[in-house]
Amino acid sequence: MMSADREIPPLPPASLRLKVDTAALVANWCMLDAMSGSASAGAAVKADAYGLGVEQVAPALRAAGARQFFVAHWSEVPSLLACVPAEEIAVLHGPVTAAEAAFGKDTGVRPVINSLHQAALWLDAGGGPCDLMVDTGMSRLGIALEEMGNEAIGRLAIHTLHSHLASADEDVPQNAIQLARFAQAAKAIPAQYRSLANSAGIALGADYAFDRTRPGIALYGGVPRREFTEKVKQIAFPQTSVIQIRTVAAGERIGYNGIDIAQHDMRCATVAIGYADGYLRCWTGHGQLRFAEVILPVVGRISMDLAIINCAAAPDLREGDFLDVCYDIPAASAATGLSQYELLTGLGSRFGRSG
Numbered sequence: 001m002m003s004a005d006r007e008i009p010p011l012p013p014a015s016l017r018l019k020v021d022t023a024a025l026v027a028n029w030c031m032l033d034a035m036s037g038s039a040s041a042g043a044a045v046k047a048d049a050y051g052l053g054v055e056q057v058a059p060a061l062r063a064a065g066a067r068q069f070f071v072a073h074w075s076e077v078p079s080l081l082a083c084v085p086a087e088e089i090a091v092l093h094g095p096v097t098a099a100e101a102a103f104g105k106d107t108g109v110r111p112v113i114n115s116l117h118q119a120a121l122w123l124d125a126g127g128g129p130c131d132l133m134v135d136t137g138m139s140r141l142g143i144a145l146e147e148m149g150n151e152a153i154g155r156l157a158i159h160t161l162h163s164h165l166a167s168a169d170e171d172v173p174q175n176a177i178q179l180a181r182f183a184q185a186a187k188a189i190p191a192q193y194r195s196l197a198n199s200a201g202i203a204l205g206a207d208y209a210f211d212r213t214r215p216g217i218a219l220y221g222g223v224p225r226r227e228f229t230e231k232v233k234q235i236a237f238p239q240t241s242v243i244q245i246r247t248v249a250a251g252e253r254i255g256y257n258g259i260d261i262a263q264h265d266m267r268c269a270t271v272a273i274g275y276a277d278g279y280l281r282c283w284t285g286h287g288q289l290r291f292a293e294v295i296l297p298v299v300g301r302i303s304m305d306l307a308i309i310n311c312a313a314a315p316d317l318r319e320g321d322f323l324d325v326c327y328d329i330p331a332a333s334a335a336t337g338l339s340q341y342e343l344l345t346g347l348g349s350r351f352g353r354s355g
């Protein structure tokens with residue numbers, strides 16, 4: 001039996017890797033900051049920087065010049081505080097309990113106040129600098145425009161006044177309606193800074209930029225609007241390794257439920273990535289891996305921890321070799337039907353993440 005005090009030896013290198021190209025990340029941020037015009041770009045780093053690893057992403061963005069970082073949950077604050085000063089962090093969900101308000105006070109991280117209830121909790125905790133979200137037509141988070149005159153709102157020390165665009169990735173009248181409502185809120189509510197645009201909103205033009213922008217997806221290789229085509233660089237590069245190579249005899253079935261049948265003797269490799277890693281079953285029939293510039297297609301159904309590829313075109317491929325998983329975000333979205341956001345945030349905890 002293993003005794004409790006027995007030391008676990010160092011882990012061998014991960015057989016599933018996620019390389020984050022921090023130089024490309026910085027280039028994406030600089031592009032978005034420049035497109036923000038007179039406004040400065042912050043960065044949405046919620047959900048572990050969209051699945052890519054906040055401990056690599058946030059320091060790179062900060063070194064590039066980003067000074068406003070957004071997470072959703074209070075639980076995301078400690079890992080971000082390890083690399084970003086508290087006054088540059090805001091928590092989008094705001095304080096829902098007194099304990100969360102106290103945590104905000106104690107850490108010096110700003111809550112984004114979303115409701116009169118949250119305003120009261122924050123003031124009860126002693127108040128201090130906070131952000132305020134107004135709802136301008138998304139009906140998700142934020143105070144209503146009719147609540148702007150509430151006395152609790154009047155007592156807040158507002159650093160940044162926010163609203164969020166519901167359809168910035170489309171050319172629809174809703175954008176201009178939200179812009180007009182936000183301009184009205186910006187007149188009525190005193191705040192140091194104003195912020196409306198997410199990634200897609202940045203492409204809507206100077207009117208939408210205000211003082212601060214909050215890009216997320218386009219930092220990480222997503223293309224939410226055509227204006228970003230050719231401008232956004234891929235930054236997430238998953239790699240997996242071969243666990244086993246076999247020749248599947250003609251007529252044999254491949255993978256769960258035998259949905260594919262070898263038409264002739266077929267050299268196949270089983271690789272260490274599956275739906276538990278975010279490589280979902282919708283990649284079945286669409287996935288591609290690359291070894292030394294040769295594209296190798298997924299065959300059979302994606303399973304939890306494994307996928308099978310036809311590696312006939314790569315006779316040099318050996319067990320233990322690493323392959324690139326083709327993961328250009330817009331192309332992957334087109335291939336699978338998953339949103340660009342889901343493709344990034346779904347990348348699981350078994351990836352060894354590195355810069």
Ligand SMILES: *Cc1c(COP(=O)(O)O)cnc(C)c1O
Nearest residue numbers: 044164198199200214215216217
């Ligand atoms: C997630 C989020 C963003 C970033 O949006 P992208 O579409 O990823 O650029 C900006 N603002 C708020 C309030 C968000 O929740």
